[in-house]
Amino acid sequence: MDTNARGAQDQAIRIELLLAAPHHRYEGRPADGALPLAPGEDELREQIELRAGLGIVGDRYFGKPAHRQASVTFFAAEALESVAHELGLEHLPVAATRRNIVVRGLDVDSLRGVRFSVDSGHGPVGFVANRPANPCAWMDRELAPGVFKAMRGRGGMRCEPLTDGILRLGPAVVRLEATL
Structure with a gap:
């Protein structure tokens, strides 16, 4: 991790998954299972476009007033690997x-209240981590029994995009700016 002249910390990470889901798939009761993807629909992306205060273009939470401060969810790949183990x-x-954004090399669950940016080669995209992304009962149905409980405290962070930009899969740099 490098510290620049302003005291911000730069850290190399990897973006391993980008998800923009135009529809909710976890509706109803978990026992019924997730709704299927529509024919020809794919939620996984090579890149996503973000808009300040609105979220991910094409995602189900884009521009929804109730989700403005939580429209993008970051998650650490290592957290799920620990749960599996x-x-x-x-x-x-x-x-x-x-x-939405699964990364490797960043302690996502420690970011609450932190302003940060991620640059995957198209310029930095700013975020603020507002609150934890708590797991739900769907985790036991869609991943494996016991995941719901095991993910508590490490389900990721719900974030608000502060700037417009593009993120791509692959290597990236995160800059941790300040704690609110």
Whole structure:
């Protein structure tokens, strides 16, 4: 981690998954399972476009007033790997967590109240981490029994985009700016 002249910390990370879901798939009761994708629909992206105060273009929470401060969810890949290990599983499908931006190399769950930016080669995109993304009962149905409880305290962070920009899969740099 490098510290620049303003005291901000730069850290190399990797963006491993980008998800923009135009529709809710976890509706009804978890026991019924997730709704299927529409024919030809794919939620996984090579890149996403973000708009300040609105979220991810094409995502179900884009521009929704109730989700403005929580329109983008960051999640650490390592958190799900730890959960899998604790449950004696080799692998859990990270896309089933329904988190928008899955990264490696960043303690996402420690970011509450932090302003930060992520640059994957198209310029930095600013965010503020507002609150935890608490797991729900769907995790036991869609990932594996016990995941709901095991993910408590490490389900990621709900964030608000502060600037417009583009994020792509692959290497990136995160800059931790300040705690609110």
